[in-house]
Amino acid sequence: MKEIFVKDLSSGKRIQGVFFVKNKVMAIDRQGKPYLIVLLSDKTGDVEARLWENVEHFSKLFEVNDVVMIDGWTQTYQGKLQIKLIKIMRSEEEWNFEDFFPGRRREKKELIREFNALFNMYLRDVYLIELVDLFLKDQDFMEKFLTVPAAKSLHHAYIGGLAEHTLSVMKAVVKLSEHYRRFYGESFNHEVALVGAFLHDVGKIKELSYEKSFNYTDEGRLLGHIIQGIQMVDEKIKSIKGFPELLRLHILHIIASHHGNYEFGSPKRPKTIEALIVHYADDLDSKIESFHSHMKEIRDTSDDRWTGYLKHYDRFLFVEPYESSELEPSESTQLEFFSDFDE
Ligand SMILES: [Fe+2]
Ligand SMILES: [Fe+2]
Incomplete structure (x- = not known):
């Protein structure tokens, strides 16, 4: 059973738990050493994780869309919570997917x-x-x-x-x-x-x-x-x-x-x-x-008026709708469009 959720994570703690893998990317650090960036998620949100050691070994043990067992430490990096992974591998247990989706x-x-x-x-x-x-x-x-x-x-x-x-x-x-x-x-x-x-x-x-x-x-x-x-x-x-x-x-x-x-x-x-x-x-x-959903995510987390570039749609989306300035009720009863229109 899943016990730890993304929303409960706080910095500086050891963490062992199961998460859903949304994304997995191999990157190279300044010394030319490969490391892994993994986007972990559950029904409460997403968190980025990085693996610096034994990269080749662990990268073979899971794929995107797997539920993985992880062991690591939470830390704050550039103001954002991140997990520094020690271990990550596919969980062979059956899971309740209601834990992993909103x-x-x-x-x-x-x-x-x-x-x-x-x-x-x-x-x-x-x-x-x-x-x-x-x-x-x-x-x-x-x-x-x-x-x-x-x-x-x-x-x-x-x-x-x-x-x-x-x-x-x-x-x-x-x-x-x-x-x-x-x-x-x-x-x-x-x-x-x-x-x-x-x-x-x-x-x-x-x-x-x-x-x-x-x-x-x-x-x-x-x-x-x-x-x-x-x-x-x-x-x-x-x-x-x-x-x-x-x-x-x-x-x-x-x-x-x-x-x-x-x-x-x-x-x-x-x-x-x-x-x-x-x-x-x-x-x-x-x-x-x-x-x-894309617009709401931006509105909920920032003051930006545009979403990031969405690859799937090949465009940015404009987040800010126009809000109507409504007429007073007394004015709207007198509304007559086309009053000068000759039939
Ligand atoms: Fe459909
Ligand atoms: Fe369809």
């Missing part, structure tokens, strides 16, 4: 209630209802689906992140469907878009493993969550008698195309309006959450 933002029960509300409100097709029901009743699936992060670091990287991301994409899809249905309703089916949004990332529960290390599984590396998701959904569809082939193709296509482009790992690009809506809702949702 905690869930919303309770499981609340998430389940929201999924149910959306399905009750918008689903009328018997086959889609049965398909959704098969997933909701699959306890093993739901347990993982409501617990795992959506990604290791890119977006929604906290307990329950996948379910929260999925729910948010579904809500965006509902709004977009309502908007576009008024004009182009004959060209798409909003129920298909909603169920497609629910299922778009289900393969992630198989893409990553959560024991010993938080990492891609062999199957995840070799197939990826899009193909794994298609397999999972197709398996359930096959168990539903009379499931229409056209509906099957529509649903599987949404999963196949949700990354939008070949270069982002989509085997297919969206070829239906439902798939287009899910792709953009997914892309927007993951980016907004990720932009927000």
Whole structure:
């Protein structure tokens, strides 16, 4: 069991404990000697650690995304807490990954209630209802689906992140469907878009493993969550008698195309309006959450108006939003736009 957390560390103490390895870099000091810079983390934060001795030996004993056992000393370097490592190696014990990732933002029960509300409100097709029901009743699936992060670091990287991301994409899809249905309703089916949004990332529960290390599984590396998701959904569809082939193709296509482009790992690009809506809702949702997290981190820790350079996005982000100066209530009742506009 994990006993020491990053937030409890203070300078000048011996420390023995388990941490998650976010990053590992080999560097060279002024004398030309190699040393190791390791970014350790848990659910309470990150701390940098350095190993100066036996570098070659220990660097072989762990990798990024492993949970490691460390022995070392805490010290302050340039105003920041750092760990001077004596030993570091992969922990072979099974660990509770809830200790290593930021905690869930919303309770499981609340998430389940929201999924149910959306399905009750918008689903009328018997086959889609049965398909959704098969997933909701699959306890093993739901347990993982409501617990795992959506990604290791890119977006929604906290307990329950996948379910929260999925729910948010579904809500965006509902709004977009309502908007576009008024004009182009004959060209798409909003129920298909909603169920497609629910299922778009289900393969992630198989893409990553959560024991010993938080990492891609062999199957995840070799197939990826899009193909794994298609397999999972197709398996359930096959168990539903009379499931229409056209509906099957529509649903599987949404999963196949949700990354939008070949270069982002989509085997297919969206070829239906439902798939287009899910792709953009997914892309927007993951980016907004990720932009927000980067901005919040800067706001919480400094007065800077810009984030550092974010390699993944190839840009800096501007942190300071404009705050509205609101009208007095009495003024707003008199507001009339276009008052001089000739009809
Ligand atoms: Fe995805
Ligand atoms: Fe997604």
